[in-house]
Amino acid sequence: MNDISLDLSGAPAPSNPGEGKGPSKNPNASQEKAVTPRFLVVKKVDGDFGQDSPFMIQKQLFGLIGEAKSIRKVKDGLLIETVSAAQAKKLxxxxxxxxxxxxxxxxxTLNYSKxxxxxKDLLVCSTEEICSELKSQGVTEVRRIKKKVNGELQDTPNHVLTFNTPxxxxxxxxGYLVLPVRxxxxxPMRCFRCQKFGHTAQRCDRTQMCxxxxxxxxxxxxxxxxxxxNCKGNHLAISRSCPIYKQETAIQEIKVKENISYLEARRKVVVPIPQQGISYAKMAEKVPQVDxxxxVKELVPTLVTVLRDIFVTKGSQEMIKIPHLPPRVTRSRLNSLSSQGPALSDVGSEKRKRTDRKELTYSTEDESGNSEASATQTKKKRGWPKGKPRKGST
Structure with missing residues (x-):
């Protein structure tokens, strides 16, 4: 007998409730999306990798999982960035x-992102409900940001979401809303015990300070x-104008955007810190001003002398002394002759000089300024002369 039930209208109802329409169409929609971690830490059970050859470790890891994307030495062991999920599972x-x-x-931390x-519509929902509904999109944790108003904490529409992907x-x-993620x-992490940055009060053994x-x-x-x-300035340790606070903020920004560790981000941030009792304005006054x-006046004569010795050669000086240029010399021919000038003067080829002299036609000027045109060569007419019989004609 088939397991089919009838409703009041007489139409057969589906035996599997998940086959109907509506939110129950995909019963696994609220389940967390499984993602294999990409960044893995390899530790030795007995000892560490400090006594092993890095060449040998590289060969052993290559034989185990193949070529990894990157391998770095960290405090706990080796930080390995895999290239695929299969490689990560095998490791x-x-x-x-x-x-x-x-x-x-x-x-x-490197396998997650925030x-x-x-x-404002999410304020009517609890953080547990938001996290449960967004698990299928890789959300593992939801935290609502609060602010102080008249000494009391109030909820804001800003929510921090933690994703299980880097x-x-x-x-x-x-739901029906499409929300951009920034x-x-x-x-910056500040200790409430010693007021220093970089650690928490749980790991602090210094004297408690206000x-x-x-x-x-x-x-x-x-x-x-x-x-x-922190900076010995005339302000409280919680002031946001403190240069150390600005430095720590820049470190956190680089750490998040480039997905690197705190120590690596700290090496990239260089912010000058003024000495005790000296402001940035006083430090700028101490910098010597350059006229x-x-x-420029002192350097120009030296530069001119150096450039003259480098670029003005014997061949170029001889070419500069040429009084006139022939009207029939083209630019390309002039360039070729100028490039060959020093070589011709060095070799002393008289035959080459006579050939160039025939190609060039100079115009001479007398003392009164009158110029005489040079004799023009008669052009040979093409074709057979008139009146002269051709050979073999009948």
Missing amino acids: LSSERLDSAKIEVTPHN GVVSC KLPARIKA VYVPA VCGKEMHEGKRCEDPIECV TAQL
């Missing part, structure tokens, strides 16, 4: 590299003098 399933036992794990979407998507689809640049630069004082207002513990006009 994840490996337990030995030659005779050494290894442990392969995905990198903590973006920001702004939408490449950030250009847009996502939230890069999320986190704020934002005013003095030892921690509870229940008292910060009094002058105020000194930043450009005076410097």
Whole structure:
């Protein structure tokens, strides 16, 4: 007997509810999209790779997974960027590299990316609901940004989405809305204990300091003098005008956009920090000013002498002394003769000089300025002369 039920109208209903129309058409739409991690960290179970030859490690990895996209040495071991999902799966399933036992794990941050979407319509939804509905697009975590208004935290339409791929998507689809995704640049990490940048209070063992630069004082207002513990400037450690804060912001931006580690991004950022008690304006005053006009006047005579010795040769001087140019000499012929001038003077070929003299026709001028035209050669007429009988004519 077929398992077919009838509704009140008598029409047969589908036996599989997933075959109907509506949101239940794809029951796996809310499941997270499986993505193989691309950046993997290889560690030695016993010891590290510091005592092994880099040539041998390269050959062993090539024999295990083939040619990887990049291999870098990190604190924990080797950071390997794979070229395909098959290569990453093979490396994840490996337990030995030659005779050494290894442990392969995905990198903590490089396999993920964070973006920001702004939408007021998402304020009616919880972050858990948004994350559940966007799992099919690779979203693993959703955080709503808040701001302080009159001392109270309020929700904003900005949401930070964490994706399980290193490449950030250009847009996502939230229900019927298509929302653009922009890069999320986190704020610089500042320790609430010592007020220094680059670590958190959980890993800090320094003396607890206030934002005013003095030892921690509870229940008292910060009094002058105020000194930043990072740049020694006259402002609080939480000030956004601090040059160290601007430097850390630039480091975070490069780290996110180029998908590199914090240390690599820090090497690319060079921001001069003024000394204690010296502002940027005072540092600019100490730079010696150069008189450009005076410097040019001093350099021009030397440059002219050097260029004259280089470009003015014996052959070019002889060519400059030529009084007149013949009217029938073309530009191309002049260039060829000028290029051959030094060579002809050096070789001293009289035959070549006589040939060139025949080709050129000079006009001479007398002292009174009157010029006489040179004798023109008669042109030989073409054709048979008139009245002269041709040979063999009858």
